[in-house]
Amino acid sequence: MQERETLIVPIFDDVVPIADVWPVDARWPIFRAEQLLTRFRANFPDLHYDIFWNTRLMNAQAFIGPLGRCVRLHGGLARHRSIGIEGLAFALAHETGHHVGGPPYHPSYLSLISSEERANEWAAKCGLPLLFGEKVGSRYALRGLRQLARLSEFYSIKFPIV
Ligand SMILES: [Zn+2]
Numbered sequence: 001m002q003e004r005e006t007l008i009v010p011i012f013d014d015v016v017p018i019a020d021v022w023p024v025d026a027r028w029p030i031f032r033a034e035q036l037l038t039r040f041r042a043n044f045p046d047l048h049y050d051i052f053w054n055t056r057l058m059n060a061q062a063f064i065g066p067l068g069r070c071v072r073l074h075g076g077l078a079r080h081r082s083i084g085i086e087g088l089a090f091a092l093a094h095e096t097g098h099h100v101g102g103p104p105y106h107p108s109y110l111s112l113i114s115s116e117e118r119a120n121e122w123a124a125k126c127g128l129p130l131l132f133g134e135k136v137g138s139r140y141a142l143r144g145l146r147q148l149a150r151l152s153e154f155y156s157i158k159f160p161i162v
Contacts, residue, residue, distance in 0.1 A: 004044070012058045012077070014155045021079040024054050032085060033078045039131055040071070040092055047071055047099055049092075051078065051157025058155065060091040062098035062119075064111055071095040083147055090123055095133065097122030 005144040022029045030053065037049045058076035062069075077083060077091060098106070101114030101122035114122065124145070129137035 012152055012155065014076070016058050016076045016080060016155065018056065020081055021056055021076060022081060024075070024079070029079050033073060033088065036054070036085070036088055036092060037073070040096060040161045043131055044096060044100065047096065049073070051075075053078070058151065060095050061096040062113065069099045070076060071099070080151065084143065086140045086144035087147030088124045088144075089128060089132070089140045090148060093127035094119045094121035096127055
């Protein structure tokens with residue numbers, strides 16, 4: 001029953017200026033995102049990963065929809081010029097961690113969604129090393145989190161949430 005609820009766990013919620021993202025039809029950003037999703041899908045076949053490309057919403061989400069547990073990557077994050085593969089990999093691992101990280105759980109939802117802290121911890125200690133190996137995984141964890149934190153700071157100052 002609870003699996004039918006729709007849950008959304010955003011990391012950011014900003015629409016970024018058009019100058020800050022690669023164009024919708026630029027090939028390598030979509031190629032990079034698809035490559036990452038292929039790797040996540042292969043390792044977590046019970047989760048559904050998709051991309052909402054033609055948007056400048058800077059976000060990734062973990063939610064439970066009609067298909068079950070889903071992770072969605074938005075164009076404003078995937079196409080952002082300041083985000084490297086490390087930041088994208090971290091964001092996807094973080095959202096995956098909301099689904100598979102286990103306790104402690106997010107206090108705001110009825111279904112079992114791991115807390116923000118647990119999702120980050122799972123991404124850094126379990127998800128990224130599993131997906132990319134210990135060495136690359138720990139580098140992605142460090143640099144990826146930094147990239148995301150920098151963007152988060154930048155936009156929260158430039159575009160205060162009202
Ligand atoms: Zn989260």
